[in-house]
Each structure stands twice: as C-alpha cells, then as structure tokens.
Amino acid sequence: xxxxxxxxxxxxxxxxxxxxxxxxxxxxxxxxxxxxxxxxxxxxxxxxxxxxxxxxxxxxxxxxxxxxxxxxxxxxxxxxxxxxxxxxxxxxxxxxxxxxxxxxxxxxxxxxxxxxxxxxxxxxxxxxxxxxxxxxxxxxxxxxxxxxxxxxxxxxxxxxxxxxxxxxxxxxxxxxxxxxxxxxxxxxxxxxxxxxxxxxxxxxxxxxxxxxxxxxxxxxxxxxxxxxxxxxxxxxxxxxxxxxxxxxxxxxxxxxxxxxxxxxxxxxxxxxxxxxxxxxxxxxxxxxxxxxxxxxxxxxxxxxxxxxxxxxxxxxxxxxxxxxxxxxxxxxxxxxxxxxxxxxxxxxxxxxxxxxxxxxxxxxxxxxxxxxxxxxxxxxxxxxxxxxxxxxxxxxxxxxxxxxxxxxxxxxxxxxxxxxxxxxxxxxxxxxxxxxxxxxxxxxxxxxxxxxxxxxxxxxxxxxxxxxxxxxxxxxxxxxxxxxxxxxxxxxxxxxxxxxxxxxxxxxxxxxxxxxxxxxxxxxxxxxxxxxxxxxxxxxxxxxx
Numbered sequence: 001x002x003x004x005x006x007x008x009x010x011x012x013x014x015x016x017x018x019x020x021x022x023x024x025x026x027x028x029x030x031x032x033x034x035x036x037x038x039x040x041x042x043x044x045x046x047x048x049x050x051x052x053x054x055x056x057x058x059x060x061x062x063x064x065x066x067x068x069x070x071x072x073x074x075x076x077x078x079x080x081x082x083x084x085x086x087x088x089x090x091x092x093x094x095x096x097x098x099x100x101x102x103x104x105x106x107x108x109x110x111x112x113x114x115x116x117x118x119x120x121x122x123x124x125x126x127x128x129x130x131x132x133x134x135x136x137x138x139x140x141x142x143x144x145x146x147x148x149x150x151x152x153x154x155x156x157x158x159x160x161x162x163x164x165x166x167x168x169x170x171x172x173x174x175x176x177x178x179x180x181x182x183x184x185x186x187x188x189x190x191x192x193x194x195x196x197x198x199x200x201x202x203x204x205x206x207x208x209x210x211x212x213x214x215x216x217x218x219x220x221x222x223x224x225x226x227x228x229x230x231x232x233x234x235x236x237x238x239x240x241x242x243x244x245x246x247x248x249x250x251x252x253x254x255x256x257x258x259x260x261x262x263x264x265x266x267x268x269x270x271x272x273x274x275x276x277x278x279x280x281x282x283x284x285x286x287x288x289x290x291x292x293x294x295x296x297x298x299x300x301x302x303x304x305x306x307x308x309x310x311x312x313x314x315x316x317x318x319x320x321x322x323x324x325x326x327x328x329x330x331x332x333x334x335x336x337x338x339x340x341x342x343x344x345x346x347x348x349x350x351x352x353x354x355x356x357x358x359x360x361x362x363x364x365x366x367x368x369x370x371x372x373x374x375x376x377x378x379x380x381x382x383x384x385x386x387x388x389x390x391x392x393x394x395x396x397x398x399x400x401x402x403x404x405x406x407x408x409x410x411x412x413x414x415x416x417x418x419x420x421x422x423x424x425x426x427x428x429x430x431x432x433x434x435x436x437x438x439x440x441x442x443x444x445x446x447x448x449x450x451x452x453x454x455x456x457x458x459x460x461x462x463x464x465x466x467x468x469x470x471x472x473x474x475x476x477x478x479x480x481x482x483x484x485x486x487x488x489x490x491x492x493x494x495x496x497x498x499x500x501x502x503x504x505x506x507x508x509x510x511x512x513x514x515x516x517x518x519x520x521x522x523x524x525x526x527x528x529x530x531x532x533x534x535x536x537x538x539x540x541x542x543x544x545x
Contacts, residue, residue: 019109020099023116024092030120030350031088031130035081037351038392042488044083044132045395045425048073050444057221058444059228059516064174065134072132087136091129094136094309095119097143101313104150105280107320110331115316117335118262119309121342124255127349127388128302134175135302141171142181142306146283149185150310153279158203165207169214176229177303184289188282226518235515250373251301252291256308258341263308266315273318283310348374348386355393355486359384377488385486391422394487398423399430405479405494406436406459417453418461419511421445423492441511446519453500453508460495472507474499 040048050058051069058066068086076082095116102115119125128135148164151157171178193200222229253260271284290304323331347353347361362385366372377387406414414436418424424440431438436459439449459479460469470476477496484490497504513519 016103016109016112019112020096020103020116023099023112023120024096027095027120027129028088028092030126031084031091034350034352035084035088035130036079038355038389039395040080040083040392040426040429041131041133041388042391042395042422042426045429046421046443047132048083049425049428055221056217057225059225059446060232060443061134062173062175063218064137064170065132068137069132083132084130087132088130090140091125091136094125094129094140094143097140097147098309098313101143101147101150101310102316104147104154105314105317107313107317110324111313111316111320113316113335114262114319114338115313117338118256118259118312118315121338122256122259122308122312123342123345123349124302124305125308126342126346128305130350131388135305137174138171138178138303139306139309141167141174142178143309145171145178145181146307146310150280158207161203161207162210165204165211166214169211172215173218175303177299178306180290180293181286181304181307184286184293185282187289188285191285192279192281228516228518231517232515245295248295248301255301257345258338259312262315262319262338263311264315265318266311266313269318270311270314280314283314287311351389351392355385355389358389359486362386383486387488390487394482394484394489395426396430397484398482398489398492399427399432399435401480401482401494402427402459402461403431403434405496406434413455414457414459415439415453415455416459416461417508420461423461423489441508441515443515446512446516449512451509451512453505456498456500458497458500458504460497461492462495463491463493466493469493469495469497471501472504473497473501 047061047065048069050061051066051073054070055063055066057063069083072083072086076085098119099112099116102111105111107115125139128139130136144167145164148160148167152160152164168178168182171181189200253264256263267284267287270280287307290307293299294301294304319334323334347358348365351358353361362375366375372382374386375382375384377383377390383390402416406416416427416436416438418427418438418440419442421440421443424438424442424445427435427438440446441449458473460472462469466476466478475498479494479496482489482492482494
C-alpha cells in the first residue's frame with residue numbers, strides 16, 4: 001500500500017488517534033488498580049538501591065532503569081506505587097505505538113482495535129508492564145524502533161531514521177539485547193536486497209552519529225572497567241538452567257493467551273501475503289533470527305517480548321481484512337474473546353487478589369485444567385503462586401529479623417554479608433537507620449563492597465547448612481531459619497559470626513574476583529586517582545566512574 005493511499009485511509013478515520021490514545025489509557029487503568037499490592041519485587045529493590053547514585057554503567061546491567069528509578073524518587077517519592085508509575089506509562093505508550101504501527105500498515109479502526117486489544121490482553125505483557133524492571137522499557141524501545149522503521153519505509157522521511165537511531169541507542173542503555181534485534185534486521189535486509197543494502201547504508205550515517213553520541217558515555221564506562229558485561233553474560237550462561245526446546249516453544253505460543261491468534265496471524269501475513277522482496281519481509285525473518293539466537297544463548301523468552309507488538313499490529317490488520325465484512329456482533333465477539341481470556345489470566349499476572357485468594361484461584365485452575373506451568377519456578381520446583389509474585393513477599397519481615405539479630409547496641413561494629421543481590425537490596429531498602437552496613441560481592445553491589453573483611457562481627461545470610469559455615473568463624477551462632485511461606489526467602493539462614501577465620505576472608509576475596517576478574521585493575525586505578533592530578537585516562541575515570 002502506498003503512502004498516498006495510507007493518507008486517504010487516515011482521512012477516512014480522523015478519530016483514529018483518539019481511539020489509539022483511549023487504548024493507552026485503558027492499559028494504564030488496568031495496572032493502576034493493583035500497584036500497591038504485595039510488595040516490591042526482588043529486582044525492583046536492586047534497581048532502586050542502584051538508582052541512589054547516578055552512574056553511566058554497571059557490571060551487570062545497562063543504566064537506564066536506574067535513571068528512571070532516580071527520576072521516580074524525585075517526582076513521586078518512595079512508596080511502592082511511585083516506583084511503578086513510569087513502567088505503567090511506558091507500557092501504555094507501547095500499546096499506543098502498536099496501534100500506530102497498525103495504522104501505518106494501512107489498518108483502520110477495526111485493525112487498531114484488534115491490535116491494541118491483543119497486546120493489552122496478552123498475559124506476558126500484563127505480567128511485565130508494571131514493575132520497575134528493564135523488560136517494560138525494552139518492550140517500548142523495540143516497539144518504537146519497529147514503528148520508526150516502518151514509518152520510514154512508508155513515508156521515506158529521514159526524521160524517522162533519527163527516531164529509530166534514538167530508540168536503538170536508549171534501548172542499548174536499557175538492555176543490550178536490543179543489539180540482537182538490530183543485527184537480525186540488518187541480516188534480513190541484506191538477505192532480501194543484497195545489491196541495494198550497502199548503497200542504502202549511507203542514509204544511516206548521520207542517524208548513526210546520533211546513536212554514538214547517546215551511547216558513548218556507557219561504552220566509555222564499560223571500556224574503563226574492562227567491559228564487565230561480557231564476563232557477567234558468561235556467568236549467566238553457565239548458571240542457566242537446562243534449556244528445554246518443548247517448553248521454550250510452549251511459552252512462545254501460549255504465554256500470550258488468546259492473543260496468540262493475533263500475533264501468529266501477523267507473522268503469517270507479513271511472511272506470505274506481501275509481494276516478494278517487500279520491505280516488510282524483514283520483520284518475520286528477523287523474528288525467526290531473534291527467537292533462534294535467544295534459544296541458542298539459553299536466554300529467557302521475555303528478553304525478546306519487544307518483537308511481538310509489531311506482529312500484534314500486523315495481525316490486527318490481517319484479522320480486520322478477514323472479518324471486516326462480518327456483521328458487527330461477530331466482530332465484537334472476536335475481540336471480546338481476547339478480553340475474556342485475559343480476565344481469566346489476570347489473577348495470575350497482576351496482584352489483584354490477596355495471596356490467600358490467589359493460591360485458591362490457582363489451585364482451582366490447576367484442578368480444572370491440569371495446567372500448572374505458571375507455578376513452575378526457574379529452578380524447576382513448583383510453588384503455590386507464580387515466582388514473580390513470590391519475589392514480592394517477605395522483604396520487610398527479613399529486615400526486621402536481621403535488625404533483631406544484629407543487636408542495636410553493637411550495630412556499629414557489625415556488618416551484614418549476603419551472596420544474594422536481592423537480599424542486599426531488600427535489607428538496604430527496608431532496614432532503616434538501624435540496619436548495619438549491608439555488603440554483597442554479587443552484581444553491581446560489588447563496586448561498593450570493601451576490598452577485605454575487617455569487621456569481627458558479621459550477620460551472614462545464606463542457604464548454606466551449619467556444617468558448611470562452622471569453619472568461617474571461631475564462634476558461629478545460627479540465629480534463625482526463615483519460614484516465610486510464598487517467598488523464595490523461605491529457608492534462608494541467619495548466622496551470627498564473630499572471630500572471623502582466614503577461610504571466610506579468603507572466600508570473600510575469591511568471590512569478589514570471581515564475579516569481576518578486572519577488579520584489581522579498577523582498584524589500582526582508584527589508588528592512582530587519589531594520588532595524582534586528574535588528567536588523561538584519570539580524568540575519564542573520574543567522570544565516568
């Protein structure tokens with residue numbers, strides 16, 4: 001369809017923008033009803049703590065989510081809801097972009113209604129649209145990139161190339177996996193049009209400069225720290241649970257609920273309906289590349305959720321063609337089916353019920369359908385509630401128990417040590433002024449950990465058995481074993497160690513270097529900075545550290 005014809009279609013539906021905006025508002029309202037439920041998620045606690053100090057980079061993540069956390073605290077405060085306002089706004093914008101992609105593909109009101117309803121009703125998007133995590137921003141930037149490229153394909157306006165460049169850049173600052181998406185698009189373009197690929201590449205030079213300008217500070221930070229993100233990726237790959245192709249494909253098709261009928265129609269539509277070598281063919285090809293690459297790298301499927309809004313949009317257009325001539329009541333019935341399935345899945349993906357009611361609901365669902373996949377946790381065990389709900393529970397209780405174990409009178413001479421970044425984040429957030437200093441050598445908390453253990457009194461949190469801890473100190477006291485139902489904190493042991501032995505001191509140093517092998521160079525650079533005037537590389541270090 002030509003751009004002129006698209007313009008004619010736009011003129012026929014002057015209220016299409018209003019319709020798209022209305023779906024954005026609907027998405028926002030759905031999540032606002034339960035923003036304060038349960039508690040902060042384990043990952044949210046980590047990002048909130050990192051957001052307290054501005055940084056251009058971290059050992060394990062891109063910095064964008066921490067910038068959003070900082071902005072949230074400035075604008076909205078520190079309640080549970082305040083941290084989740086921006087994620088909800090970004091998810092609403094993703095829905096609107098889906099509607100606009102359907103519009104640029106040539107769709108009218110029905111196409112937009114189906115496309116926006118499909119992404120709103122997808123359980124995967126419902127579950128990932130309200131937490132302060134990179135995934136919700138990832139979905140937005142991938143979708144913005146797709147919108148900008150399609151808009152350029154249809155209009156040939158270079159301004160959309162700059163928009164695509166900005167989407168790619170900020171997507172990189174949020175999560176590096178968007179690079180897989182962009183490379184897959186480049187591969188698909190080269191495959192379809194090998195002769196015109198490099199001549200067309202010249203158009204991307206100026207937008208490419210914009211991209212470099214935006215990402216340069218983060219790249220410099222990574223360079224100064226020895227590109228720790230590569231080592232972290234290796235750690236994650238080695239620690240991944242076994243990959244099961246059957247389960248991977250099951251998630252691909254069924255974790256979108258009834259909306260699978262829309263995105264799969266969009267995939268088939270773009271793959272077979274368009275003319276040979278049509279520019280839109282790059283999208284189904286890139287989809288296959290992304291899905292295969294994530295499988296090979298043992299990545300989680302939600303890493304690529306951002307690729308689906310485009311196919312919801314294309315599927316909306318496809319279904320609008322198929323049912324456009326049906327009577328209105330049949331069209332309504334089709335769309336209503338999406339919302340009906342979403343309504344059934346809502347208690348599984350959004351905390352609209354109390355924990356007790358959620359457990360009963362899921363128990364009934366499993367009894368009636370035999371479908372228990374949402375209750376399977378990452379380690380293969382099965383809980384009574386989904387894992388991401390469990391990751392919102394127990395943090396305040398944990399902080400209270402650690403404060404009691406630390407003994408306020410001696411808190412100044414005590415530190416809390418844990419090998420779990422989520423526990424460290426939870427204690428820092430809920431511990432208050434009474435909480436002793438919390439250190440962890442895992443993830444980016446490592447950068448704020450001391451080089452050596454100097455304290456003689458430690459509160460040690462671990463799932464290690466007493467016989468594994470007995471040689472860490474002269475005096476080892478098991479204070480408590482946490483029993484927190486519906487939480488992955490269940491079974492965590494609180495030890496009080498005094499008279500530390502060389503065993504734990506060596507283990508602490510080994511753990512630090514194991515997570516970040518370049519640590520010695522970083523420490524030397526910090527010593528150098530303190531003893532010299534800032535110039536050259538030293539000045540760069542001070543700016544980007």
